[in-house]
Amino acid sequence: MAPFAEVIVCEKPKQAQIFQKALNLKKEYKVGKKSYAWYDKEGGTCVFYERGHILELLPPEHYESRLKSGWRVDLLPVIVKGSRWPLRVNLKSGGAAQMFKTAKWALVDCGTPHSITIATDNDREGELLGWELLEHLKLADHSNINRVLYSQVTQKKVVEAYNKKQPGSVTFLRYLAGLARQYADWSVGMNVTMGFSAQNKEQIPPYTPLNSGRVIFGISYILYVRHIDMRDFTPQDYYTHKINFGAGKGSAYSGNLIYPEKYVDPKIGKLTNGNVANKIKQAVLNAGKGKVVRCDKEKKETSPPQGFHRTGFDRHMIRRFGMSLEQIANAMQKLYEAGYITYPRVDLKVLDETMHAEMPSYLKAIIKNLRGANQLSESEKNLYERAFKLLDVKRKSKIWKKGVDDDGSHHAIITTEETVPVNSLTSDEFKVYREIADRLLIQFMPNYEYASTIVETQVAGGLISKTSGTSPLKMGWKGLSKDMEEESDEDEVDGKSLPELTLGQVVDVLGVEMSVQTTKSPNYYTEDELLGVLENPKKFVKNKDIIKKLTKLQIGTDGTRQNHVASLDPKGFVKFVKDGKVKRIVPEKKLISVMEVSPDYLSTPETTAYWESAFDDIEKGKLTLETFIQRFRTLEKRFFDDLKQGKFDLKEPITENARPCKESNENGEPCGGNLFYSKRKNKKTGKSFELWSCARCQASFFNNDGEPGNKLGERGTKGAGEKPEWTPPPNAPKIKCSECKEAYTYHKKLPGKKWSLWECIGCGAAFFDDGGKHGNKMKGK
Template sequence: MKKTLVIAEKPSVGREIARILQCHQKGNGCFIGPNYITTWALGHLVTLADPEAYDDRYKTWNLTDLPMLPPHMELVVMKETAKQYSIVKNLLRQPDIAEVVIATDAGREGELVARWILKKAGWRKTIKRLWISSQTDRAIQEGFRNLKPGKDFDHLYASAESRAEADWLVGLNVTRALTCKYNAQLSAGRVQTPTLALVVEREKEIKQFIPKDYWTIHATTQGFALTWKDKRSGQNRFVTKATADALIAKLAGQSGEIIDIKKEAKSELPPLAYDLTELQRDANRQYDFSAKKTSSLMQQLYENHKLVTYPRTDSRYITDDMVPTLPERLRSIAVGPYADLARPILKTKITPTKRFVDNAKVTDHHAIIPTEEYVNLGKLSSDERKIYDLIVKRFLAVLSPPFEFEQTTVTASINGELFTAKGKIVKRKGWRYVYDGHGDGHGTMADPVPCDNDQAGAEAEPDQTLPNLQKGSKINIAAVKTQAHKTKPPARYTEATLLSAMEHPGKFIEDQKLREAMGGQIGLGTPATRADIIEKLFSSFYMERKGKEIVPTSKGMQLINLVPAELKSPELTAKWEQQLTEISKGRANKDQFINEIRRYTTQLVTDVAGTNQTFRHDNLSREKCPECGKFLLQVQGKRGELLVCQDRECGYRKSVSMSTNARCPQCKKKMKMIGEGEGKTFTCICGYREKLSAFTKRNEDKKSSMKKREVSKFLQKNNDEGAINTALADALAKLKI
């Protein structure tokens, strides 16, 4: 009897699919059933070959051997996952396997994972595609009833392979060129370099910024405040204090008159549904989660808990055919704190507008929304619960009515000068009630809510409670005072604002035609890759976190000065992403794209080799490398401070201090750990010090929540220096560049 082989992307997904397809017999790296055999990848099992696979001379890094331009890109089995590849290959060669169903993640990279396995194994038979947006039993069953022909996704595969080959050609060649030219661990790539350039350019703007003084004038009367405005320009700033003081003298002792009261009924539409980038932004703003952490938590909610739809989406809309599923999704989340929010929506006829339902704005996947799966909140970890809370509340907000209020603007005249005040009366909280969580939807403004505008919080005239005023009435002025201010430099990027800049880099592109052609749709990287790019820039020591702010290191700033100008502009990757999108839609040719990349790679290597610039390590420590004798570099890693060898071929590294979650018993702040072996010691900025052995014994004696095994686990986690990648290791990782 002929069977179908199903290839999932991960074991966890493979097991779930196997259960639904009645594949109950456990095999070697697979599950076997009467009609299906389900197996899985472990992420990528097959990848592009290392440079040395094409020519022995590439085993050593030499500038004269560049560029590396293999006539055909070869695939190799990854050593780390070779055993699982062998299992999949042998299954593909079984005579009873008649067709393959690709069940990897429904996206560009998921397509590449499966297609490279099939290509390397020499599969020539039928291919079908499971294309679903959630991992619930119902979604999987429905997906298998509606399998799509594999050829429908040939263009998506061509786009994915084009991206991988282009990143190999540009990334590895430029990385080797920079590293050999300057004998330093330097790497570059079409997405990471322009992203770093954004951070470096912002830092330059901040350092070059010269603050300027300005003044505003405010009058207080009858329990509210008025702000002076220029009659002609509407501006409220004075550039000299003398001018402001002169006006204060003119207004001293004067009364005022209400000359206009304007009341407007206004409404504020609900926010758009989440795509991955917007969710990562909100998680960073509210919980200080990194983009990488949010992606990881989302994958857990999607794969393991099956509570949310496909996370790596760039759409914020759903399609018409999903509207009938909305009541069931609402019923599934109507538990705990969400019950009182969901029930009113369920009692009314759900008629979402184009703000949520728009077929034209959904490409591969729709917005992130809850599934129909019943939720047991108690099974979620604290961090999973936070992300789930964001998604559920955004879903409820999108389905809620607009926020309605009455905006009152009062204009007064004081000795001929114009003053204004604003007040707001809430008529109906609408969607904002979701973020307030109590009351009847009327009354004062809700608590702060997520905002799509990264400039939220900019200086503006505040809303206040205004008394009952009449036009023409006189008002007594209690005081008129100036307030001194200084102009502020642009804010440093946080992960939230950097994600925004990566998503919409159009304003950084000088080519107006290209900027207009992009229409805000082409960004640096994709929702699926942006978190990894940001993390790589941290792990390569090109930038570092200072609180929530992102600051470029000296190494990062020097790198941007060393790379060719075109590579650090968002323009290049915008052009690439535009062409990759066209390839995925069958409107552009892969071979033409790769040939263009080859020519461009040659130009980049020539540019690097021809410069006369120098690279200087300005983070040298006084400690020498025990292996090669060169001075070690002091760097700030993800988990703490490190000393790493400046020689790229040596690779020695040593931990100096590690950030921990252990709290100081005196000031309750998080402590660092220094030292090695039995000398490991916790230290705090307040001066407290405690040896690890004493720390462990103290907590054992108190029978606190940190048991001995948790201390051991904590130490194991904090000793995991393998989680920190060097630029050289990253370069050799090829597809991560």
């Protein structure tokens, strides 16, 4: 075929389908029976998609082949040279080979196209997907590369963006920022994980690496600090005083005493001295009177909260419905890919003011969709009808801001103009759609109006008792939506219950209620609480000067931190424990052990904040990719220098399920290592068996009712595991098995044969002897 005039690179099938329909691309390119590209004619326009990363960085073993036999500190760190690292087709990603074949066909096999348009998601990840493919195919220097930027996967918005496509150079620095993140996370994550695990292999179970990385370490540090706070917590009694006042004619009110700083324990901010508390109570009672020194009554109003950014929305849904991060993420992704909500992985709460003129069509779509929702009760539908009557499309709330679109096409998460088959949505999808729709609706509803009252009464020669309260006047936007981020004041009273008071009025002290309370231990974080801390971890920063230097002090990003939190469980760092309506994140021994020895330069919030700031600087052209690579190389060198000095040696096994090794050396002295339990499978027979293995002496023992039993390879081995089919003779030569990498192969001579074998008692693999070492693997073994 002749080269295409234009090839459009998409990230998702829905994006490609929009171009297919808009540009009338009827011909298909198939790999097997599935279509991956569409075009109109030879030499015309072609579009294809690459769902996710169809390319990946090469594994560490590519650069250091000896790592295939096991991780060793002396082989680390693995250093990849240059500012562009080699890639390969990601075989772990379903369909990657077919998608890469399609991309190569459209961009190379048919000849170099006249123009290339990158239409992937509008973020660093999307930039990375598009540009890394072009660089891998040697097309990054093409003279006519364009970029399409949009925040909604809808026909209207994608076509609008396509008609306004920009030169690819506009976002190329964002690609370099994406490369910086990818390289640093791969290099530091891989090297530190391998080094940390190899150095402490005697303290960790088989196949249980000490997963390391800047975001995982940052989150683990926050959880570890809370663990220490709980461990070291000492309960302490403190005192409060509630004073009841009479204002004449049977009217009364109460207030809480505010203590002067000299009476308060600076560590907990409470009155802890019982003698002082009793003296205060007696002084107030002896005085018998109080004087109103402040009486503020005013009408106030509150505008609706701004739009949702990703972390804010996650927290909202956890608080309101108790949804998990996975449930929220899955529902949002499906709604986004279907074109029903805008791009979800954003850190913005505002909309560009240029979008205001388009809002009538957005509101019309919401009204139509919600009116047809069978998921709503009659009372809920009536509530919406009342709310719809209050909508004012000319209204401008604080969500509107000038210049939001200047750096791309992202903004707060909102619903789109699409008609949604709401009754086909799952329960989670409908909840997500409805909450996002409500947040946009309330931007066009009246403010919430209320009466606010604050009364301060002076007693006992200068002590102040404070009373505050509110009473709603007009519900406005609060009649439809509740702001889950809004905090209530526990000391607040109903404003309507306060009597009419005047400044300077003398009131009677009717009584003093002195209470003794006890400070409560901090609890394990909920998902909601942890997300809030990760978004603003300032109080955990040791170097306070850095707060002034960094524009964005966060652990992770709005698009990534949810996945990192969820990944801690399968990695064995935490367990999620149900506590009433919430789930708490409880650190496991693995996390605690790692944090006890991990260095501040890897674990504290400053590290990930430095990196995120560097990524921003690369995108702005203030920092080069090469300079950043050199920075994390310096960090890696520092880590391995410290590692080899024993600074990160674990003190004990990372799990309670460990036993002292039963093996002894030639002198009869105990091995001193640890045995860890694991399940294995005999590759020859397919049968499973259970072992206890020691990384120090390499001995393995069959499991016997939850405890180490007979040694693997001994004659007459019995236990809960599988009995070996062949037992090696005493003193038979042995070599570590290259198949299972756990048990040993023993030299096996066969009667009447000139050749011999090396056979593994553990996995059953067998190799032909090749001069005292493993040769070719025997088929069927």
